[in-house]
Amino acid sequence: MNRDFEDCYMKVNYQEKINLTADELKIILSQQRTLINQSKIQALYWLKAGFSLSLADVAERLGVHRITVHRWLKQYSGGGLQELLKIRQSTGRRASNSACRNSGNSKKNK
Numbered sequence: 001m002n003r004d005f006e007d008c009y010m011k012v013n014y015q016e017k018i019n020l021t022a023d024e025l026k027i028i029l030s031q032q033r034t035l036i037n038q039s040k041i042q043a044l045y046w047l048k049a050g051f052s053l054s055l056a057d058v059a060e061r062l063g064v065h066r067i068t069v070h071r072w073l074k075q076y077s078g079g080g081l082q083e084l085l086k087i088r089q090s091t092g093r094r095a096s097n098s099a100c101r102n103s104g105n106s107k108k109n110k
Helices: 003-009 022-031 035-049 055-062 066-084 098-109
Strands: none
Touching (some): 035 066
16 A cells, blocks of 8 residues: 555544543653554654544554554554563574684684
8 A cells, every 4th residue: 555545535533532631641662662662652742632633654664564553553552651661583594603703703713
């Protein structure tokens, strides 16, 4: 779905979907200790306060994909702040330690 379609045909009032006030979100934002949770609350704050009217705008400002912001809102709608701020295990591939070992070997060989 392109951005123009979303903006023209899928107008959603995110302010109504977020049951916390902008002031409450500002306080919660100041309490976050991880960058990802700060971004999630910042997204809610911008939508609730009216600083951003579309997910695409929020995503662009945060440097994430629009689908990521949509997923955050879905988590919030499904289980509130507790679900949104839940720490999840990464599903991506783990970093290999061989790169670290190889860099140590190259210093010894020189």
